[in-house]
Amino acid sequence: MTTADSIWAMGLMCGTSMDGVDAAMLLTDGVGIQAFGSSLELAPAYNQSHRALLEKIMADEAAGGASIDDLNRAAHVVTDIHFAAITALRARLEVDAAVIGFHGQTVFHDPDAARTVQIGNADTLANLTGLPIVADFRSSDMVAGGQGAPLAPFFHFSLAQHIGAREPMAFLNIGGVANVTWVDPRKSLPEEEGALLAFDTGPGNALLNDWMARQTGEPLDRDGAAAAGGQVAEDRLSQNATDAYVARTPPKSLDRNSFSLAGGRMDGLSLEDGAATLTALTVRTIAASAAHMPSPPSRWLVCGGGRHNPVMMRMLAEAVKAPVEPVEAAGLDGDMLEAQAFAWLAVRSSRGLPLSAPGTTGCSGPVTGGVLSAPRHPRPKHPSGF
Secondary structure (H helix, E strand, C coil): CCCCCCEEEEEEECCCCCCCEEEEEEEECCCCEEEEEEEEEECCCCCHHHHHHHHHHHHHHHHCCCCHHHHHHHHHHHHHHHHHHHHHHHCCCCCCCCEEEECCEEEEEEHHHCEEEEECCHHHHHHHHCCCEEECCCHHHHHCCCCCCCCCHHHHHHHHHHCCCCCCEEEEEECCEEEEEEECCCCCCCCCCCCEEEEEEEECCHHHHHHHHHHHCCCCCHHHHHHHCCCCCHHHHCCCCCHHHHHCCCCCCCCCCCCHHHHHCCCCCCHHHHHHHHHHHHHHHHHHHHHHCCCCCCCEEEECHHHHCHHHHHHHHHHHCCCEEEHHHHCCCCCCHHHHHHHHHHHHHHCCCCCECHHHHCCCCCECCCEEECCCCCCCCCCCCC
16 A cells, blocks of 8 residues: 655665665555565676776775775776666656665675775765765664674565565575575564564575686576586585584674685585585585574565575475475566665665564664765756655
């Protein structure tokens, strides 16, 4: 049902895989979901030189800090490519967005050091589009003692209610890092105690993708073909770098490269055995996450690139002993879920509603977030009055 407070918002997302910028429209009041709108992926997100710059910055940030010149150059690149995605999507719209949620490009995230870096210039984007931009979604949460991630759980709560879920379930995102949201849709609000538990489970596709890139030059194990032809090397999985993290009580979050040492332990294996072993590592860390949940999920809905890997999905279903399905089985768009989340979060932020809670990030209490950038020359006022 459309409420008087519902507005069309656009959300933008480019993950750590940096393969494309997703842009999606959502009609929402920042609480419920009234309608899903048009969407697109602008791919590839970056050309080879831009990608090399961003990868250099990621490495430099992990080593102590990237140069101001590199950060400024990268911010210009990221802003331009996101503007291109906005422009392409707006060309398809009958009703323009009232606000845009801009996550930016994450190049470093270390919650233990209370430091997170997302590149992109929201003020510039506001002036280029003539629309208000909400960005910097993580900082307020980290100031309140949170991990600054994951950011989508409140949206997952809204999705669970939208699809009519009646018992606890899990949304699993298998991107570069895998993260899970346990949802009890019987609760009234996402910030209510016991409504949500969310955390990064461990490596998602990052280690597997890096292995395939090193071995074949291809950025992924397409359709799980390599893993399907290999055997899991159990000795490479024993006492690996993920063990201590998996055992740690949530809240917890990761950087894409947190477990690069675990990936390095595959050296000497065949292409297929390495792929099978890294796929098993991702699956086992996800399955182990259930031990932290208040009750076993009745259903796992999967988004992110991992849902396209049939070997990973089959292994996961065997490991969790519950239905494991792509989110499309519930009528959702797994390619656009994160972009839609930032549209929803932008509206929620603009209305001062919480974006995180102790159960999702470990913050001290429900926290709103996001920073609004207003354009110098706004477009004509939206019919919603935003």
